[in-house]
Amino acid sequence: MTRTIVIGDGPAGLTAALFLARDPGHEVTVFGTDQTGLHWALLRNYPGAPDVLGDDLQRTLRQQATAAGAQLIDGKVSDLAASADADGFTVTAADGTTATGDYLVLATGKGSPKLARALGLQTGPEGVAADRDGRTAVERVYAAGRVSRPIRSHAVISAGAGAAAAIDILSREAGRDVTSWDSLPKEDT
Ligand SMILES: Cc1cc2nc3c(=O)[nH]c(=O)nc-3n(C[C@H](O)[C@H](O)[C@H](O)COP(=O)(O)OP(=O)(O)OC[C@H]3O[C@@H](n4cnc5c(N)ncnc54)[C@H](O)[C@@H]3O)c2cc1C
DSSP, rough: EEEEEOOOOOOOHHHHHHHHHHHEEEEEEEEEEEOGGGGGGSSSSSTTTTEHHHHHHHHHHHHHHHTTTEEEEEEEEEEEEEOOSTOEEEETTTTTTTEEEEEEEOTTTSHHHHHHHHOOOOSSOOOSSSOOOBBSSTEEEEOOOOGTOOHHHHHHHHHHHHHHHHHHHHHHHTTTTOOOOOOOOOOOO
């Protein structure tokens, strides 16, 4: 079983969790404090959800990720450590809850830059540098959403970044490019 820890529960983190948790070989833990900007938004530009209250979108995103099998832990991550051994990454929340993972997705929005720095990643006005799949300079650490794109921030862009990171993790594990598609059931003939 591959384990990914997602830090941050906005559209980026919850979308990454949804895509990863749909894979039966994957275990996903999301740490979050539910302080997403969505709670202040009325979105008229989120595709497929016209005129949606950010509160409602956030609730749906949380439900979708949970229904897919992701574990959501309400708690602020205060510390994290990376080790080269099989334990991978160890994340500790302010209340002492810990989790370990093989992959780490940073999706903390504009908050918690010190977590990125704890891993040796540079942060600045442009956030954490990541490629189009969300890969950072640290192996198996991804950055998705506003944490790597602080300006021009939009919910659908963060959600897409979370999905891209998840698909990259799943592809690495599979050793080939994968998609997370479902097809219509074949009609009986
Ligand atoms: C007033 C307002 C109106 C907006 N209107 C729109 C709009 O109309 N359309 C649109 O597309 N976008 C809109 N946005 C922007 C939208 O909210 C953001 O683009 C989006 O929320 C970014 O998603 P994200 O997942 O990257 O980061 P965020 O939504 O910021 O999520 C980050 C999450 O990580 C959590 N977190 C941070 N640090 C830690 C930690 N150490 N441990 C655990 N959890 C942590 C935070 O609590 C938060 O829940 C609006 C924003 C605001 C403020």
